[in-house]
Amino acid sequence: MVESLGVAVIGAGMAGKAHAAAYRAASAVYDPTLPPVRLVSIGDVNPTFGQLAARRFGYERHDATWQAIAEADDIDVVSVVIANSLHREVVEGLLAAGKHVLCEKPLSDSLEDARAMADAAGRARGLARIGLTFRRTPAIAAIRELINDGTLGRPLHFSGRYWTDYACSPQAPMSWRYQGGPGSGALADVGSHLAYVAEFLCGPTLSVSGGQFSTAITERHLPLGAVLGHDHGAVSDEVVPVANDDVAVFAAEYAQGTGSLQVSRIASGHPNTLTFEVFCEHGSATFDQRRPAEFGLYLNGDAPHDGTTNGFRQVLLAPGHPYYAGGLAMDAPSVGIGQNDAFVYQARAFLEEVAGQPEDTSLPRCATFDEGVHNMEILAAVTASAANDGGRVAVASTTPAPAAP
Numbered sequence: 001m002v003e004s005l006g007v008a009v010i011g012a013g014m015a016g017k018a019h020a021a022a023y024r025a026a027s028a029v030y031d032p033t034l035p036p037v038r039l040v041s042i043g044d045v046n047p048t049f050g051q052l053a054a055r056r057f058g059y060e061r062h063d064a065t066w067q068a069i070a071e072a073d074d075i076d077v078v079s080v081v082i083a084n085s086l087h088r089e090v091v092e093g094l095l096a097a098g099k100h101v102l103c104e105k106p107l108s109d110s111l112e113d114a115r116a117m118a119d120a121a122g123r124a125r126g127l128a129r130i131g132l133t134f135r136r137t138p139a140i141a142a143i144r145e146l147i148n149d150g151t152l153g154r155p156l157h158f159s160g161r162y163w164t165d166y167a168c169s170p171q172a173p174m175s176w177r178y179q180g181g182p183g184s185g186a187l188a189d190v191g192s193h194l195a196y197v198a199e200f201l202c203g204p205t206l207s208v209s210g211g212q213f214s215t216a217i218t219e220r221h222l223p224l225g226a227v228l229g230h231d232h233g234a235v236s237d238e239v240v241p242v243a244n245d246d247v248a249v250f251a252a253e254y255a256q257g258t259g260s261l262q263v264s265r266i267a268s269g270h271p272n273t274l275t276f277e278v279f280c281e282h283g284s285a286t287f288d289q290r291r292p293a294e295f296g297l298y299l300n301g302d303a304p305h306d307g308t309t310n311g312f313r314q315v316l317l318a319p320g321h322p323y324y325a326g327g328l329a330m331d332a333p334s335v336g337i338g339q340n341d342a343f344v345y346q347a348r349a350f351l352e353e354v355a356g357q358p359e360d361t362s363l364p365r366c367a368t369f370d371e372g373v374h375n376m377e378i379l380a381a382v383t384a385s386a387a388n389d390g391g392r393v394a395v396a397s398t399t400p401a402p403a404a405p
Ligand SMILES: NC(=O)c1ccc[n+]([C@@H]2O[C@H](COP(=O)([O-])OP(=O)(O)OC[C@H]3O[C@@H](n4cnc5c(N)ncnc54)[C@H](O)[C@@H]3O)[C@@H](O)[C@H]2O)c1
Pocket: 010, 011, 012, 013, 014, 015, 016, 043, 044, 045, 046, 049, 064, 065, 066, 080, 081, 082, 083, 084, 086, 104, 105, 106, 131, 132, 133, 189, 227, 228, 229, 230
């Protein structure tokens, strides 16, 4: 076991702060098996953001370049939480310097770069993992367990949506999220999560069809200052074209069933609604990120024949569910759980793996870069389908999907 682990986070934006906070909390969940975690640096090209985040989350310093973090002897573990198009250069530089890297999803903005990153990961001394955070959502992991243990049994049909509304307003300023080719918009931003969750439950995507994109707001004003996450700051009069999708829909073929997936960044009234139903051999389950501490369960045969008390039951998360016992300071049933907790479990899992803790006494490992490439292969197939009037496109899977249920 290593003596201590020095941590840095590159990117002090919306998700960077979640990573910074998660490393801080990672030692305070579950049994104290981790070596001491030193919170060393927040790296951001904007020194004000870096400094503020370092102070807020208790990091020793801030750095303005990723190279400073790559060269630092006191840093072992680095989260890369910056625009997708910047992932490759920074991740490859960090891996070459021997760091353990946790990169945010999607792995990159192009499949070619993602594959190069997976190659670099294969040659690296350090670990390379990707932050597909929703696998850490306890209710989603619980539904997966019910599929795996046969309670729900074989998934037959997945219907999922990830609605966001951060781009509803024409006054939302231009940012990296609106730049890049077809498929780099809502599909890459939130579709990457939804496609991963669908596979987490249903197994590998074999093909996609019915790909369709639309862009409702075709130009946006340049911001007058720095834009973080989905913030709406002051904008200039100058407008530039939006290059990618506000809405993306597609159908998916799994080895054991079919899926219907829809994502949007202009879904008014839905800031962050990842929701799905999964219909299985022996029943169905539902999840809605707006109520993350519960899920719906219907088991065939539960309802009386006359149907008088028919319907889904509301399952409230409790210590018997994944991640729960010890994963919250007060881990009594129904105390509540949220998306930030998933970042804590992700950071904990990554630190456990870096520390060499055995897999059977650790949280499930983080997804590999190969899984990140596979995730992008699905997105690329959807983009090809959309370019081909919605035609069927096989998912060119050179790498594994998450272990099939
Ligand atoms: N897992 C999740 O739930 C989740 C949620 C949001 C975003 N993300 C992912 O996280 C990544 C970042 O998204 P975000 O919304 O936090 O972005 P953001 O725009 O809010 O923040 C990006 C930060 O990176 C900084 N930056 C820009 N170039 C840099 C460089 N070369 N070196 C260091 N810092 C640099 C910016 O100043 C800014 O502070 C993306 O890959 C996104 O897909 C994941």
